[in-house]
Amino acid sequence: MKKIFAFLLFWSFTFPYAQTVRKYSNEFMNIGVDAAALGMSSAVTASTNDVNAVYWNPAGLTNLEDHQLALMHASYFANIAQYDYIGYASPIDDRSAWGISMIRFGVDDIMDTTQLIDSQGNIDYNRIRLFSTADYGFTFSYARKLPVDGFQYGVNAKVIRRVIGKFANSWGFGFDIGLQFERNDWKFGLMLRDITTTYNIWNIDEEEYKKISDAIPGENNELPESTEITLPKAQLGVSKRFDFHNDYSLVTAANLNMRFEQTNDIISSKVVSIDPALGFEFGYTDLVFLRAGAGNFQNVTQLDNSEKLSFQPNIGLGFRYKGIQIDYALTDLGNQSTALYSNIFSLKVDLGVFR
Secondary structure: OHHHHHHHHHHHHHOOOOOOEOOOOOHHHHOOOOHHHHHOOOOOOOOOOOOOHHHHOHHHHHHOOOOEEEEEEEEEOOOOEEEEEEEEEEEOOOOEEEEEEEEEEEEEEEEEOOOOEOOOOOEOHHHOEEEEEEEEEEEEEEEEEOOOOOEEEEEEEEEEEEEEOOOEEEEEEEEEEEEEEEEOOEEEEEEEEOOOOEEEEEEEOHHHHHHHHHHOOOOOOOOOOOEEEEOOEEEEEEEEEEEEOOOEEEEEEEEEEEEOOOOOEOEEOOOOEEEEEEEEEEEEOOOEEEEEEEEEEEEEEOOOOOEEEEEEEEEEEEEEEOOEEEEEEEEOHHHOOOOOOEEEEEEEEEHHHHO
């Protein structure tokens, strides 16, 4: 454990903050996975305890009893962008577990019209090319129970791959650390994302970039900066499960999602900005689940420069039978926030049922 933290600390000082720090960097890694969690507005930092903990809090992997596989697909921006996720996790022994996952966020078949007009000024549609842009996130997770009863930790090593046609591509690397603690049926969780900062290095094809800049009169021909840094973020969560008459259950959860910069979150300062989230899951015999949540509380500036509080409500349904769980979430119900609603489906399978 001490060696892991020492290595992460060394990594964080290896790459100074003098590089480009962007307010929104690698944002596709913040969307979330698993329709069950998204139906609860992602307030699952403390309660996550299955294969999807590789994303939400790797410490939760220690609760695994068997191999699990998870899949999810969602479409965004009127089906223009496709978001896919696959995760696998397995216990190592009664005190530790490991997992691996991949996220892809991509837009395919984009028309490149920069060469639409030839050197004679004629429009030639045969000069239109198609290209795709895709972001990939690969996560490798390890979790272990600590000697203190109820405590467990988890570590993620992340590899980021981003491709923009032939124009540019990048590799990025970073780490997450998660903690969970349970006492008297209360669960607490802390997830530190990009704790060492996630460092992206871009490789830009100068010849392809020049074609774009030359196609737009007055365009700046300077190449974009080749490095960027994703700043750390933190999620602090609490959760409790209530059981009624052995058939009914209610899980209540809350998160404080923190960015260490000033944003338009409901709580905002130069040091930290906080976006709270609330989630509920009502279950019947651990077979059928109804979920609801609210999050993404933002102060949105209106046309008259006044501010209006917006939030993102979510609902979800789930069904589990003999190790197979299917979940659905409808996000941004009622269009209370500036985001568009999305229909999200996910599947989780305990692979032990096929033995």
